[in-house]
Amino acid sequence: MTVTAELTQEQLLRGYRTMRTIREFEERLHIEIANAQIPGFVHLYAGEEAVAAGVCASLADTDWVSSTHRGHGHAIAKGCDVKGMMAEIYGRATGLCKGKGGSMHIADFRVGMLGANGIVGGGPPLVCGVGLASKVRGDGTVGVAFLGDGASNQGTFLESLNLSAIWKLPVVFVVENNGYGEATGQAYHQSVADTAKRADGFGLPGITVDGNDFFAVAEAAAEAIARARDGHGPTLLECKTTRFFGHFEGDTQTYRDLSEVTEARASRDCLVSFRARVTRAGLIDAGVLDAMDAEIRQLIDESVVEALAAPFPDASQLTTDVYIKY
Amino acid sequence: MNVVVGVVANAASGRDIRRLTTGASVFDNTEKGSMVARLMAGLGAAGVARVLMMPAGGGLAGTLLRRLETRRDEGPLPELELLDWRPTETPRDTLRAVAELRERGVAAIAVLGGDGTHRIVARGCGDTPLLALSTGTNNAFPELREATVAGLALGLVATGRGGPGAMRREKVLEVSLNGTVCDLALVDAAASSQRFIGARALWHAGDISELVVAFASPSAVGLSSIAGLLDPVGRHGPDGLHVRLCDPASPSATVRLAVPLAPGLVTEVGVEWYRRLRPGEIAQLAPGAGVIALDGERELELAPHDQVSIRLAAGPLTIDVDRVMLHAAQSGSLRSTVG
Numbered sequence: 001m002t003v004t005a006e007l008t009q010e011q012l013l014r015g016y017r018t019m020r021t022i023r024e025f026e027e028r029l030h031i032e033i034a035n036a037q038i039p040g041f042v043h044l045y046a047g048e049e050a051v052a053a054g055v056c057a058s059l060a061d062t063d064w065v066s067s068t069h070r071g072h073g074h075a076i077a078k079g080c081d082v083k084g085m086m087a088e089i090y091g092r093a094t095g096l097c098k099g100k101g102g103s104m105h106i107a108d109f110r111v112g113m114l115g116a117n118g119i120v121g122g123g124p125p126l127v128c129g130v131g132l133a134s135k136v137r138g139d140g141t142v143g144v145a146f147l148g149d150g151a152s153n154q155g156t157f158l159e160s161l162n163l164s165a166i167w168k169l170p171v172v173f174v175v176e177n178n179g180y181g182e183a184t185g186q187a188y189h190q191s192v193a194d195t196a197k198r199a200d201g202f203g204l205p206g207i208t209v210d211g212n213d214f215f216a217v218a219e220a221a222a223e224a225i226a227r228a229r230d231g232h233g234p235t236l237l238e239c240k241t242t243r244f245f246g247h248f249e250g251d252t253q254t255y256r257d258l259s260e261v262t263e264a265r266a267s268r269d270c271l272v273s274f275r276a277r278v279t280r281a282g283l284i285d286a287g288v289l290d291a292m293d294a295e296i297r298q299l300i301d302e303s304v305v306e307a308l309a310a311p312f313p314d315a316s317q318l319t320t321d322v323y324i325k326y
Numbered sequence: 327m328n329v330v331v332g333v334v335a336n337a338a339s340g341r342d343i344r345r346l347t348t349g350a351s352v353f354d355n356t357e358k359g360s361m362v363a364r365l366m367a368g369l370g371a372a373g374v375a376r377v378l379m380m381p382a383g384g385g386l387a388g389t390l391l392r393r394l395e396t397r398r399d400e401g402p403l404p405e406l407e408l409l410d411w412r413p414t415e416t417p418r419d420t421l422r423a424v425a426e427l428r429e430r431g432v433a434a435i436a437v438l439g440g441d442g443t444h445r446i447v448a449r450g451c452g453d454t455p456l457l458a459l460s461t462g463t464n465n466a467f468p469e470l471r472e473a474t475v476a477g478l479a480l481g482l483v484a485t486g487r488g489g490p491g492a493m494r495r496e497k498v499l500e501v502s503l504n505g506t507v508c509d510l511a512l513v514d515a516a517a518s519s520q521r522f523i524g525a526r527a528l529w530h531a532g533d534i535s536e537l538v539v540a541f542a543s544p545s546a547v548g549l550s551s552i553a554g555l556l557d558p559v560g561r562h563g564p565d566g567l568h569v570r571l572c573d574p575a576s577p578s579a580t581v582r583l584a585v586p587l588a589p590g591l592v593t594e595v596g597v598e599w600y601r602r603l604r605p606g607e608i609a610q611l612a613p614g615a616g617v618i619a620l621d622g623e624r625e626l627e628l629a630p631h632d633q634v635s636i637r638l639a640a641g642p643l644t645i646d647v648d649r650v651m652l653h654a655a656q657s658g659s660l661r662s663t664v665g
Contacts (some may be wrong), residue, residue, distance in 0.1 A: 007521075219343070280629050281521050
């Protein structure tokens, strides 16, 4: 069952591309949001990239992820089209959900993205459904639920831990512990320091890794996903990380000392550490990463230009694709 | 007599990847808090006046304070002072605490943790004696013991009643990267072909190419069990052991050995050669990219041109609890007059 933890060159390049794309996407949105052309709330993922990239490094298009209100990183890591995402966030007809979902509902079933989700703790039960379907069909599909430390207090999550454990579902719960449930520090909203400890009461393994370290996340996730795929049941994987921006765009963050972010950007930036380590190890040339950076910057530029030029959905489309008949 | 001892208890979770891959058990922070309370009962009975303790998060300090507050009158307790700073929950906390405890002149330091925590303490403790207590089943350096008795022994040593042979000199493996000492290990240092520190723990036998141990018992669990089952080296004897590993199926294997590499995991390894390492002698590791694991955790990522060498050197002083308690029995230091 044990997987070889060695990452291939392709996985390394893909990991960096994913993290850099998420960072550029989010840093750009942070600027664009000030132009007041983006409807609805936006929650940025910058700082937490290593989690989405590290976990999705071991997933295929046929595997499924459920996401959160902070979903852009998961969508990019799972392979959603970046231009389609940007257009969606701008509410345009060319968006992945035809401009009707916005930031908090980006979904693309073609690549196994069940959708960002405005309901805190809404993802874990969906992923239990994925796991059950996989078991019934016997197709080896794995479901991963991303959730935050705040969501780890929700009944939906705790019930999902129980259900997945008793049915040995092929799922992984990834808690992105950024230390805050919205504006409430972790020590004020839960009585355990490691959310992974929640697993003990339900009889599944819970482990904690450094969520700012792509290699730590990728290795632990590879193991947990292989375990799920091989029929050994669910895992709770806690990744401790830092969000660089507020809970939502516009959050004044009076609840935290912003030196926390300055310090994290200076010493725990997943992209800086990744670059330093792969170049020192002689695995990837810095020039290759520079070229990738430029290419991604251009992609994000184009995605904003194209989104702004795209039409809004027509009023006649108001109720199409919104309701489903059973 | 105002005797002060230090306590370093690592609040880090121990919820590492071994929980997925093997069955290692660890004590949680609640149990660690209780252990410190029981340690303090022993220290109080032995006449220690004050305990200085590293600040600890993760509910450890909270549990300890609750235990002390709800304790019934069961004998003297030392006064507890938590060092006054906010822990970062990184190894820096341990280094900082050890430096401060030494500066404050503690008679000895009780360490509650695994091999990793003890390794960090050993980097900074100088000749301040250590009481090495294990908080899990996967450790070779600290001992798994009841904290009350350990506290009594520590208290007897701190108050000058430890008797002869109360302290032992440990060995360490001094690790040099390109000629400069950069770290140390207390039990074992291993070279692995993995490229990154990743999830830290080392448990893929096939990736490990070389192993150097300071001591190795045939009944140990972990990497050092390889050396322990080949050629046991005593903890307080002079030598270490250097082992070159290979695929058990390869023709260069001279020995094939089943070893308990981690709790719940017995696996076969191949051995190309092994030799004793004398005190002060340097083991030069074969060059090549990979990582170096110290006491079972990947710590050092190597570039292809990096050179790593390991020297067997003198390490910290630790308290021999059995010896101290035997002396207490023989000298009557815990007896009081009858009638």
